[in-house]
Amino acid sequence: MNFKNLFIKDINADEFIDDFYKMLSYEISSNNLMKEDFRLLLKCLENRNEIKKNNDFSKLRSSFISFLQTDSFKDIYKSFFLKLANSFKKEQLLFQIQPTPRLVGIDALATSFHCDKWYGHGTDTYTVWVPLHEVKNGSGVSFIFDKNLNEELHHDFLKETDHFASLNSLNSKCSNLAKEFAPKNKKARIFHSSVLHGSPHNSSGETRFSLDFRFSVNVKNIGSKNFSDFFYLDRNYSEKKIRPYVEWPLNFNFLKYVNGETGISTRSQHLLIEAFCEDLGLKITGQEAEIEDGNLSVLKHYLNKNNLKKSGFDGIIISSTNLLPNDLIKTSNSYILSAFERIII
Numbered sequence: 058m059n060f061k062n063l064f065i066k067d068i069n070a071d072e073f074i075d076d077f078y079k080m081l082s083y084e085i086s087s088n089n090l091m092k093e094d095f096r097l098l099l100k101c102l103e104n105r106n107e108i109k110k111n112n113d114f115s116k117l118r119s120s121f122i123s124f125l126q127t128d129s130f131k132d133i134y135k136s137f138f139l140k141l142a143n144s145f146k147k148e149q150l151l152f153q154i155q156p157t158p159r160l161v162g163i164d165a166l167a168t169s170f171h172c173d174k175w176y177g178h179g180t181d182t183y184t185v186w187v188p189l190h191e192v193k194n195g196s197g198v199s200f201i202f203d204k205n206l207n208e209e210l211h212h213d214f215l216k217e218t219d220h221f222a223s224l225n226s227l228n229s230k231c232s233n234l235a236k237e238f239a240p241k242n243k244k245a246r247i248f249h250s251s252v253l254h255g256s257p258h259n260s261s262g263e264t265r266f267s268l269d270f271r272f273s274v275n276v277k278n279i280g281s282k283n284f285s286d287f288f289y290l291d292r293n294y295s296e297k298k299i300r301p302y303v304e305w306p307l308n309f310n311f312l313k314y315v316n317g318e319t320g321i322s323t324r325s326q327h328l329l330i331e332a333f334c335e336d337l338g339l340k341i342t343g344q345e346a347e348i349e350d351g352n353l354s355v356l357k358h359y360l361n362k363n364n365l366k367k368s369g370f371d372g373i374i375i376s377s378t379n380l381l382p383n384d385l386i387k388t389s390n391s392y393i394l395s396a397f398e399r400i401i402i
């Protein structure tokens with residue numbers, strides 16, 4: 058494992074956090090259909106100690122996610138990232154299109170000690186953690202700040218053959234050695250994907266709200282993550298230059314294709330394809346299900362571009378490449394998207 062890049066830096070996020078609340082209030086006062094949900098989110102953000110232990114966060118979490126999908130939030134997020142990008146002075150950068158919202162309830166465990174690389178983030182990837190309010194001690198994120206210690210703990214962890222035992226031992230060592238980051242003054246933290254950190258137990262008596270996102274300084278390496286989830290940013294950064302890494306054909310008429318012979322519920326296939334299209338703004342104008350006789354006649358028909366065109370479609374969306382014969386898909390001349398892998402085939 059390479060520890061050359063171990064990097065932790067705190068930055069001012071005051072402008073972004075202030076804008077977050079301004080935009081949330083703006084959405085509440087607008088005609089947004091979700092405004093009552095946003096009102097709930099703001100109320101909870103302002104009364105964090107009143108949210109009861111064992112609260113069901115589903116409604117609150119979905120309000121939080123919906124707010125991150127508003128144009129007002131997307132704008133402030135992009136300008137926050139642009140400022141941050143300038144300090145990195147790289148020719149090109151990739152950064153996550155949608156930050157991840159986090160809610161950690163009173164007395165809850167957020168996450169055990171780990172480094173983000175273990176979860177598939179690349180060796181050139183950095184995480185930005187932004188708490189959305191003053192963080193009380195006991196609800197911050199704890200970090201192994203010292204480079205040598207980080208390296209030592211990784212080595213101890215990796216040399217063990219009993220991974221469950223070594224994970225337990227890593228957690229107990231880190232609990233003693235890590236330093237808590239619980240900023241009171243609208244700071245955020247950037248750290249490399251090799252840095253050990255964790256958020257073991259929220260003992261602060263209030264719920265914690267934060268968001269985090271990742272960026273890579275190497276546009277060819279984002280670990281096992283999907284490029285379609287990233288924006289691409291070229292040199293001489295400006296808002297106009299931010300564009301999705303994968304350009305999806307938003308003007309295409311797509312045929313949704315499901316196949317019950319795969320053994321995977323067709324309902325699940327429908328849900329997956331619909332959610333994928335809704336997320337990316339793709340347009341489904343028709344659907345077909347396979348005739349279950351083992352010949353894949355429907356699929357074969359539409360894998361021919363002329364047949365697809367004759368029926369008024371520009372492309373076909375399948376649920377997953379794993380469900381269908383690969384050679385058949387690859388030799389097709391039709392435009393095919395796969396929802397599960399989020400790829401253009």
Ligand SMILES: [Fe+2]
Binds near residue numbers: 173254
């Ligand atoms: Fe993490």
